[in-house]
Amino acid sequence: MTDSLHTNSQLLSGFDHLARTLGETLGPGSGTVLCAWGEDGAEVVSSSAVLARRITQVPGHRRNTGAALLRETVLRVDARHGDGCATTAVLAQALARCARRAVAAGAHPVRVRDGIGRGVAAACDALKAMSEPVAGERDITGLALAATADPELATVLGELTDVLGPDGAIWVREANGDETARHYIDGHRWRARPAEAAVLAHRATELTLIEPLIALVEHELSSADEVRPLLEAAGRRTLLLVAPDITGAARTLLSVHRERALAVVLTTDRTRHSEDFADLGLLTGASVISPVLGLPAASVRAAHLGGVRRVLVRRGDLTVVGGHGDRSAVLQRAAALRSRAWELASGPVEREAADRLWRRQARLAGRTATLTVGARSEQEAEDRARVARRTARQLRDALREGVVPGGGVAYVDCLTAVQAVAPDDRDEAAGLNAVAAALKAPFLRILANARVPAPELALLDAIATGPGHGVDATTGELTDMRRAGIQDTTAVAAGALVAAGETAGLLVSAQLAVGHG
Template identity: 50%
Template sequence: MTSMTAGRSDAALAAGFDTLARLLALTLGPARRVVLNDTGGGTAEGLADAATVARRVTALPEREATAGAALLREAVRTVVGRHGDGGATTAVLTAAIVRHARRMVAAGASPVLVRDGIRAAVRCAADALKGQASPVAGPDDLSGLVSAAGGDRALAASVGELVDVLGPEGAVVVEESVRPGVTHDYVDGSRWPARPAAPELLSGGGMFGGSHTELTLVDPAVVVADVVLDDPAQVIPILEAVRALPDRPPLLLVAQDVTGGAATTCLLNDRRGLVVTAPVVLTTAGVRRGEDLADLALLTGATVLSPEYGRPPERFVPAYVGRVRRAVVRSGHLSVAGGGGDRRAVTDLAARLRTRAWELGDGAEATTRTAERMWLRQARLLGRVGAVQVGANTEAEREDRLRTARRAVRLARTALRDGVVAGGGVAYLDCVDAVRAARAECADPDRAAGMEAVAAGLEAPFLRLVANAGRREPRVALAAVRALGPGHGVDVRTDRYLPIREAGVLDVAGVAVAALEAAGATAGVLVSASVVTGRG
């Protein structure tokens, strides 16, 4: 490859990166701009989320430009996939570091040594960020960081209150509401998605007949079957065993499905007053249903029935029965409270699930969904689940708000683990002195140049937030907060200079560190790209 060809390739790579970086920068902060994406046919969609914008930009006119955009897109995808936020911050930091580093390379600095300086400065700044982190003080802190990330104060208030009450082991389920606005509630006990079994058989006057929309069972016996029950021979031993119990409790029968002759037998027993029976089907999909049935059995002290375990329903014995204080069966879910299972076994499983969820949550995006599933399971076992219901006037607004809500829940939970730092770009500003002190001790001028690129880049999130708000000249605002001292910033919602933490403007420490580290790694690749492309 000739030097002229390599130069054109390097320039196209940088141009592709810059194109996507400019778009993503517009989405930073509560005063973020909307990026219009042409969907064809004379229509366009408005995008205000960095991760969504990055996914949409998949190709540019030149192949090398597409590769440059892909480098940034991968960095954004990684940070958002692992932490739920930080995509726009990653783009802004990366672009600023690369811009300053390019100038130094153009002036004759070694790209490789500049890259090494970038890495050293990022480590220094990351350590400074971690040193700034403090524990979440309460619902106001949680609401502040959620509001700063998404700009939705009603949603921020609901998520902040839920996460604060539920604690670091809690889970918040995001649900779609048909009515505009945001509401929230706490689940009493543990809840699984479920439906009454064979409703066509039950509608003729059984427990779910008429206008009844739910059934409450007090102190029921619980039987859990990881099998389809369709034969009377499968349920008769269960009904006889429950009927023989001293207090003749109602029966909560939870299975893969209850249909055919088995459902008819349950219905006849219920109508004759022999055993009040609520056959229920968990609607969890695939292998997850088996996990949920096992969790329910552990929580209630039941033993899962399955031929695979050597416990077919036909050979049911009373020792397989579990108990709960109360069960509520509705068309959409099953709730239980006061399970009679071994409490130590329940808490031990919850602890294992929680540990594994944190491990997977710090991995690739593909494992994040598994981590979320494990987190919900452990919270459900502990009875620490809440729900936030999100609605809007249009489908597009509702989808956007649902995405924001899910991101907010992850942010709030991560904040409980990692702590918070000052938002509004102030935490990065307060790392600049540490980086420049380290640069002053660096003997190699080219490495020092890379460190200075990071020091300058740390100002970029603050400058972009102010620019997106459109009320002040960013550099003037930067000079003003520098004069006020560490911890000061601009609350772009009120356009005031103040100690930014006092305004409740916070960022999750873990997300701030991850964005910086991803920016440093991507900037290093781009800065040294001329070395790579120059090798034929």
């Protein structure tokens, strides 16, 4: 039994160690953490997500296991929602502490875990009930500022998200200089390049085709015999030919006919080319030319070619404007992709796939923009771009699922719902009490980090004032959080609480397993 208690103590010690460290970064008055490695390597970190990735090990095998459990939890929340690492850590730490005391006092771990689950479910229902739609660009920018602590980035992201709407997508790139700029894309853009660099010679940066026909060839073209039928099908019209690659005699023949034909090579991921060509075909009304699909180049006729109002070709991309495809079919495809993206986004490990589907639907719908993030150094540009991508995702969630009062107030306002749950027994009641105690933790930690005097008294004042009221950590004043523009994304608030509850429940179960081991 002594060994079991020691093991539990070490597991929870590592968990607490990482939770305390991540908690330092919560709120506008949060601090920074100095991460040092080797003899002369060091980095000042203020992002909880970056910090969780940097702290890969703590001393002691069991302590490291506890820290790893929390690290995996917070990074899963970050991957899914783009924010919430520090909040998850603070909630999980408070839940684990209260559950640990209950088990030490004789409560059964499984019943405590069940109580935590019921309390978290009640609180999440309360969060959804208090959620309100995002009011406009001011609210969006406020959310972005809270997520980035970067006024310039927040302003641009707020504008982009407001203009593009809930179905939009923002492509974030790193700039070579220190200027941050945005560009709204008119049409539908793919990464591509001219098959021949010479078509953009003499310092030309782009080439525009008006009302061209389009041939989409899903396989590499190397033979002139595969190109001739395409040129014949186009007749005297200008032809844009899009393929994964064009080499040899095929390129030579196209070069000869460069006055009426332009070849473009897609530079997107080849494993996704079937998706790219399918989307291009839908937009332009073109059939995808491929022997595998039953349409070899030799069989191509004029009816297999698509058309667009305008095409813009640059060294790094292809933009299609005014495709001749069936608009209703395009919107149906976009809606299906959007629905699938939301399904995947609700899972723990499918966020990358969801983001890819989201970009596809936004491109089909014509709601895209690029954000070029500048900085004084390459590392700073990389960091700002990463923050911009995470924040853009979070803002998208906010437009879809709404916002709740920020500063930890939304959790405090869930107390009534949790306290209204009738427990089946004393042990389950202990789990519910753990949730009630944990709901106060983010509010208190935010004020403690901001050095606001007497956080506990401030909490009592906020509760007495009424729902939606809390303390602005930047001023220390009691305020209506929504009116002050201090809000959190509902999805992040609920996601952090669910993850914290699951992890605390796992820790309680681990105590049972070790105790019987």
